[in-house]
Amino acid sequence: MLQPSTLFTEEIRIYQEHILNYGYCPFCNRNLAQGENVYAGERADGYISVACESCKDMISTYVKKIVYHPKEYDVPNRNVPLWRYQDFPKFVSLLDCGELFFTRADKFEDVFEGARGFNFQKEAIYDKLKPSLTLKVKSQLRAAGIENPTDDEVDKKLIEETEALLETQWKKRKEYFVSCWHANERESEAMWKLYITAKKQGIAIQTTMERLCYSIGKSGFEVGKVKYISYDVPLESDAEPIWYKRTAFSHENEVRAIFREVGNCLEGMSVRMDLNMLIERVYISPSAPSWFAELVKRVMNKYGLNKPVEYSRLDEKPIY
Ligand SMILES: [Zn+2]
Structure with a gap:
């Protein structure tokens, strides 16, 4: 096992170890659950590690508490x-x-x-976005004093919002x-x-x-x-x-x-x-x-x- 570089700050070193153990606790090997607390700090032998709530005593100094959120990508094995x-x-x-x-x-x-699909799938992408955007549009219209908007009013605003969202996603790249x-x-x-x-x-x-x-x-x-x-x-x-x-x-x-x-x-x-x-x-x-x-x-x-x-x-x- 390598020791993380001491050239960098403690925060960076802890982050480095956190990424390598992403998804599980290295002490009990248990997979972490969404929203669970993870503790990162130094072990008694000087190595940096992360630990779950029940294993946190294995770390002598907690430097950082991280809330675990599963990622949609897989983290490769550390020796790859x-x-x-x-x-x-x-x-x-x-x-x-x-x-x-x-x-x-x-x-x-x-x-x-950074693409979500092909340009010819625009309609399908719009359909996927529609339910959440409709709620947003209706609350925007209500805030503007339009209590019972017509379908046309909702549709017009929906198109604007969808275009704006796609533009934001394009810029996000x-x-x-x-x-x-x-x-x-x-x-x-x-x-x-x-x-x-x-x-x-x-x-x-x-x-x-x-x-x-x-x-x-x-x-x-x-x-x-x-x-x-x-x-x-x-x-x-x-x-x-x-x-x-x-x-x-x-x-x-x-x-x-x-x-x-x-x-x-x-x-x-x-x-x-x-x-x-x-x-x-x-x-x-x-x-x-x-x-x-x-x-x-x-x-x-x-x-x-x-x-x-x-x-x-x-x-x-x-x-x-
Ligand atoms: Zn554990």
Whole structure:
């Protein structure tokens, strides 16, 4: 078991542990229930942990009480290897700044980021929203002194409210900042091809779910598995679209770290990371010349990053 980075504040460390144990108490292994209190603090041996109400004595200092709300995404196991394939300049930038770039959700190539369904399902989406919006519209009309509104009056206001809600949801994509990782036990030829264009040299950072959580220098983040769906029916009105993607992207097997920040007009956010915690291994892209591997090692050395550098297994010669 790793110890969370001491580079960051106690609040961040507690948050990191909370995410890793999301959904259950690590002492009694019991699944948590909606609205239940969870306590986070230091155990007697100095490790940070969370505990349920009946196990809270296992924590010597309660630093934070958190109310548990189940998430709609799954939290990966703490040992799941996570990969990020990138070109060399991006890797050097990560080492130089010690910051990981989180892209604003509306800036991704995939226009379905934050989408509830297809445009042709608009009617079905309206129908799903109708019951709750009708109640809202009627109370608005009553507040405006219209006690018994006609159907036309309700319908007109309903259309306005629906359009306004869809507009808000569209804008909400600008409030999410995302870092994408590929979950896989081993390196992936498809990912090298996707992220490192032919004849260029690149690397893959390999971390784990636990390392990723412990290295993020910010509280309030969430890390979870993306759900791949067909969108044959649009998402329910209470679903968070940021955790869903089309099945055509399922090869990405994505785990994403997300922050939400309202009113930030930047196209992305750089977040301080503990790189020694984050990076477990660095892999050199297939067919890269040996001088490139040496360069990667020298640069890592310059930045004090003492981690194993592995050659891609895809370069190994076969035996017949
Ligand atoms: Zn417990």
